[in-house]
Amino acid sequence: MNDGDCVGEHRVDLLWSRLRYFGGTTGHWGGNCAPLDEHDFEERAWVPDSGWPFPKTELDDSYPKAYEYCELPSGNFSADYWAAQSASFRERRIALAGDPIGEKIMLKSPPTRFGEVYRTALARPGNRCDVYLHANVVEIETTEEASRVTALRTRGIDGQTCRFRAGIYILASGIENARLLLLSNRVRPRGLGNDHDLVGRYFMAHTTLRTGRAMLSLPEGTASYYATLGWEQRFLSEINPFIDALQPSRAAQEREGILNSVVFFEESYEGEKTPGFVAMRRIAKQIVHGRMPPNLLRDLGIVVGDLDEVVKALYARSFGDRSYKILQTRFFCEQAPDRDSRVMLGDDLDALGQRKLVLDWRLNDLDKRTIIRTQKLLAEQFGALGVGRLQVEFDSEADPWPKGVDSSAHFMGTTRMSTDPRRGVVDGDCRVHGIDNLYVAGGSVMPTSGATMVTVNIVALAVRLAGHLRSRLS
Amino acid sequence: MNRRELLATATATATAAAVLLCGSPGPARAAALPEARRLLALLRSPAAARRIGRAYLETAADEADPAKLVTLIVGDGADGGTADGDLLRHVAERQRADFAAGRTVKLDGWVLSRTEARLYALAAV
Numbered sequence: 001m002n003d004g005d006c007v008g009e010h011r012v013d014l015l016w017s018r019l020r021y022f023g024g025t026t027g028h029w030g031g032n033c034a035p036l037d038e039h040d041f042e043e044r045a046w047v048p049d050s051g052w053p054f055p056k057t058e059l060d061d062s063y064p065k066a067y068e069y070c071e072l073p074s075g076n077f078s079a080d081y082w083a084a085q086s087a088s089f090r091e092r093r094i095a096l097a098g099d100p101i102g103e104k105i106m107l108k109s110p111p112t113r114f115g116e117v118y119r120t121a122l123a124r125p126g127n128r129c130d131v132y133l134h135a136n137v138v139e140i141e142t143t144e145e146a147s148r149v150t151a152l153r154t155r156g157i158d159g160q161t162c163r164f165r166a167g168i169y170i171l172a173s174g175i176e177n178a179r180l181l182l183l184s185n186r187v188r189p190r191g192l193g194n195d196h197d198l199v200g201r202y203f204m205a206h207t208t209l210r211t212g213r214a215m216l217s218l219p220e221g222t223a224s225y226y227a228t229l230g231w232e233q234r235f236l237s238e239i240n241p242f243i244d245a246l247q248p249s250r251a252a253q254e255r256e257g258i259l260n261s262v263v264f265f266e267e268s269y270e271g272e273k274t275p276g277f278v279a280m281r282r283i284a285k286q287i288v289h290g291r292m293p294p295n296l297l298r299d300l301g302i303v304v305g306d307l308d309e310v311v312k313a314l315y316a317r318s319f320g321d322r323s324y325k326i327l328q329t330r331f332f333c334e335q336a337p338d339r340d341s342r343v344m345l346g347d348d349l350d351a352l353g354q355r356k357l358v359l360d361w362r363l364n365d366l367d368k369r370t371i372i373r374t375q376k377l378l379a380e381q382f383g384a385l386g387v388g389r390l391q392v393e394f395d396s397e398a399d400p401w402p403k404g405v406d407s408s409a410h411f412m413g414t415t416r417m418s419t420d421p422r423r424g425v426v427d428g429d430c431r432v433h434g435i436d437n438l439y440v441a442g443g444s445v446m447p448t449s450g451a452t453m454v455t456v457n458i459v460a461l462a463v464r465l466a467g468h469l470r471s472r473l474s
Numbered sequence: 475m476n477r478r479e480l481l482a483t484a485t486a487t488a489t490a491a492a493v494l495l496c497g498s499p500g501p502a503r504a505a506a507l508p509e510a511r512r513l514l515a516l517l518r519s520p521a522a523a524r525r526i527g528r529a530y531l532e533t534a535a536d537e538a539d540p541a542k543l544v545t546l547i548v549g550d551g552a553d554g555g556t557a558d559g560d561l562l563r564h565v566a567e568r569q570r571a572d573f574a575a576g577r578t579v580k581l582d583g584w585v586l587s588r589t590e591a592r593l594y595a596l597a598a599v
Contacts, residue, residue, distance in 0.1 A: 212583070376576075379585035383573030386566065391583040 001136065001350045002176075004343075004357030010405055012205065012361060016289055017409035018174065022133055023115015025174070025409075026455065031111025032228065032243060033070055033456035034077055034104060035063050037260060039250045040334070040450035046257040047366070049202070049337035050448050053419045053428030062463035063456075069463075070109040070456050071117070073241045079103040082242055092222040093244065094387060100252035101381040104262050106243045106453060135162060138354055140169070140184040140192055142435070149438045155352050168469060171415075172441040172462070175203065175343050178414035179357050181425075181432075182345050193415070193425050193432040200343045202416045203359065204335040204449045205407030207367050209394070212375055214265060214327040216388035223327055226265040245332070247451065248377055256377070258370040260451035261333035263378060268328040271313030276306020329390065331374060332408065334451045336366040343414050361407065368397050410454045412443040429468050430461070441465055509544045510596055516562055520597050527598030529581045530591040543596045547589055565589060 003015040019027045036056060043051030067075045076082075082105060083090045096102060122129050135154040141163075142149050151163045171177040178200040182191035191199050216222070225244050245262035253260060271277055279302035286293040293299060303310055316325070335341075346358040372395055379390035394402050418424025421433035426445050432438040441462045443454050450457070517523045531538050537546065548561075549568060572578065572587035579591045 376585070380573045380576060380578060383578070383585065383587055384570045386570060390585050392580065392585060393583055395580065395583070 001352060004359060005346055005348070006359045006361065008360045008362060009401065010361045010363055012359065012407045012409065014357060014359065021115065022119065022131070023113055026112065026114040029111045029455055030228065031109040032106045032453045033072055033109055034106040034452040035460070036450040036452055036457055040260060040448055046254065047259060047336060047448070052447050053417055059460050059464060062460040062467070065463045066456050066460035069112070069459050071112045072107045072109055074107060077105045077107065079105050079244055088221070089225055092219050092225055094218065094222070095385060096246065096381065097385070099249040100377045102247050102249050104245045104247040104452070106245060108239070108241055136352055137180060138183070138352055139186070140180060140438070142187050142192065144187060146187045146192060146435065148436050157351060168437045168439065170439045170441050174442055175357070175411045175414050175444055177440050177442065177444045178343050179345065181415065183354055193435060195434065196422050198416070198425050200414050201339050202337050202413040203341045203343055203361060203411070204337060204413040205361065206410045206449060206451070207333040207335050207363060207371070208331065208406040208408045209371055209402065210266065210328050210330045210404060211371070211394045211402060212329045212390055212392045214329055214382070214388055214390050216327060216382070218387065223265045223267050227267065228264050246378065248374055252377060256373045258373050259334040259336060259366060261331060261370055261374050262451045263374065264330040264332065266328045266330050268326050269313050269316040270326055271309045271316065274306050274309040274313070276303045276310040277313050279303050280310055329375065331371045332451060333367065333370045334449050336364055337413065337448060338362055338364055363401065363405070365397060368401070372397060410443070410449070412446045412449045412454065415440050415444040416447045417445045418447065430465050439465060507540050507544060509548065510540050512561060513544065513547060513593060514597055516565065517593070517597060523594040523597040526581060527594035527596065530579065530595045531598060533579065537592065537595060538599050540596060540599050543592050543599065547592045547596065565593065
C-alpha cells in the first residue's frame with residue numbers, strides 16, 4: 001500500500017522509506033535532532049515561495065516537549081555548551097569563524113521508536129485514547145458542501161470496512177495526507193482542500209549528496225564529531241551525543257543567494273565510489289531489505305568487471321587501512337519549494353483498491369547552486385583557517401546532477417501551510433482551508449524544509465497543534 | 475593529481491602553514507634566482523609540486539616566468555632580508571588571504587589558493 005511510482009529524473013524508494021504500522025516511520029529513524037533555524041520561517045527574497053505563517057518564536061514553546069518525547073540528552077544546541085562538556089570535542093572542534101561557515105549542533109535521540117516507547121501509556125487502563133490498528137483510512141467523508149468532515153471510512157486487508165466519527169479529525173501520515181485528500185473526491189472532484197490545485201504540490205525532501213572530499217590537518221577522531229552515524233558506529237558502546245554539522249551562515253546564504261544547508265564528513269575509503277563497489281552496495285542494500293535486487297545480473301557484471309577496485313576497497317575498510325582512508329563531504333540541503341515537484345494519483349491500484357501514489361520529485365537550479373556554492377564557501381573557509389583543502393567533483397551549474405542524489409527519505413510538503421488559501425492547503429493552525437474540523441499534522445504542512453532532521457520538528461508542530469486544539473475544545 | 479601527491483606537497487599543518495620547510499631545490503631556471511631558491515626550499519616534495527605546478531601553468535601560461543612568479547607569490551610584504559621562518563609565515567598568510575578573498579584555482583578539483591598554485595608553478599618552470 002505504500003508503494004508507488006516515481007517519474008522524472010530523481011527517484012526515491014517509496015516502499016522502503018515508509019513504514020505503515022503503529023509508530024510509523026520512527027521505526028527506522030536515524031535519531032538526529034535539531035530545531036529549524038529562525039530564518040527557515042522567514043520569507044527570503046532569494047527563495048521563491050518561502051516563509052511560514054508564523055516566526056520560529058511561536059514554535060519555541062513546543063520544542064522542549066518535543067525534545068522530551070524524542071528522549072534527547074539535552075535541550076541545548078550550542079556548540080560552545082558541548083565544547084564545555086567534552087574535553088575531547090574541545091580538542092577536536094574546528095575553529096570556524098561563524099561567517100561564512102558556522103556550526104549546527106544536532107543531538108541524538110536513542111532513537112525513540114514511538115510505537116514501542118508510547119504503546120504502554122496508550123494501553124494503560126483508564127487512558128482516554130482508543131487505538132485501532134489495521135484500519136486503513138480510504139476516504140474522508142464530508143458534508144455536501146465539503147465544509148465539515150462527517151466520518152472517516154476505513155478498510156482492512158480482509159475487506160472489512162468501518163466508519164469512524166469524531167468532532168475533529170487530524171491527518172498525520174506524511175505524504176499519504178495528500179493522497180487521502182486527493183482520493184476523497186466524492187464531493188469535490190479534484191479532492192478535498194484542493195480548490196486551488198495545491199494538494200500534492202511542493203513536495204520536498206532534503207537534497208543529499210556525497211560529493212568531493214576533504215584533506216584536513218586535524219587530530220585523529222575529529223571526523224566522528226562531524227559525521228552522521230555510519231553503520232559500523234552502530235555497534236560501538238559509546239557514541240558522541242551530538243553531531244557538529246558545518247553550516248553556511250544566514251548572511252552567507254543571503255549573499256550567495258542559496259538555500260539553507262549543512263555539511264557532514266564521512267570517513268570512506270578509496271575505491272568505494274567506483275562503479276563496482278557502488279553496484280555491490282546496491283545489491284547488499286536490497287538483500288538487507290529482504291528484496292531480490294532488481295538488476296542483479298547487470299550489477300554482478302559491474303562488480304566482476306571492477307573486481308580489483310572492489311577487493312581493494314573491501315580490504316581497506318575491513319582492516320581500517322589509514323593510507324586508503326578519505327574524508328568524504330556529504331551535503332544535506334534544504335530543497336527549494338517548487339510547485340511542479342509533486343505527488344499525484346496514478347492509475348495502478350493498491351491492495352485496498354485505492355489509486356497508488358505517483359511522485360514527480362524535481363530539483364531546480366537553486367538546489368544545484370546551493371551545493372556548489374556551499375562547497376566553495378567551505379573550501380575557502382578551510383583554506384583561510386589553514387584547516388585543510390577540499391577537492392570538488394560537482395562544480396558547475398551547467399552540469400547535470402551527478403548520480404547518487406538522495407532524499408534522505410525526508411518527505412515534506414504536499415499540504416503546505418499558508419494563511420492564504422491560494423498559497424497553502426492548511427492555515428497557520430494546520431487546519432485545512434475551508435473545512436472546519438479537518439487538521440493536518442506532520443512534515444506535509446511544512447512550507448520550507450530547513451536544513452535539519454525532520455522528526456523533532458514534526459513532533460514540535462504536533463505539540464503546537466495539540467495546544468491549539470486544547471484551547472479550541474475548551 | 476591524487477590525494478597523496480597533494481598531501482606530499484602541501485598538507486596544511488595545524489598551525490596553518492600549507493607549505494612545509496625543508497626539501498631539495500627546484501629546477502635550474504627558477505633556482506637561478508636567490509628569492510626563488512628560498513621559496514622552493516619551502517616545498518617538501520618538489521617532484522609532486524612540479525606536477526601540480528605544470529597543471530596550473532596550463533591554465534595560466536602567461537605566468538611561466540620565475541621572476542614574475544616570485545613577485546606574485548611574495549608580493550610587497552617580504553624582501554631578500556626576510557628570515558626563512560618569516561618567509562614561510564608570510565607565504566602562509568598570503569595563502570589564507572587568498573582563500574578569504576576567493577582568489578582560488580581548481581586543479582583536478584582541489585581548491586587551492588593562487589599563491590600556493592604559483593609556488594608549485596615556480597617548481598615547474
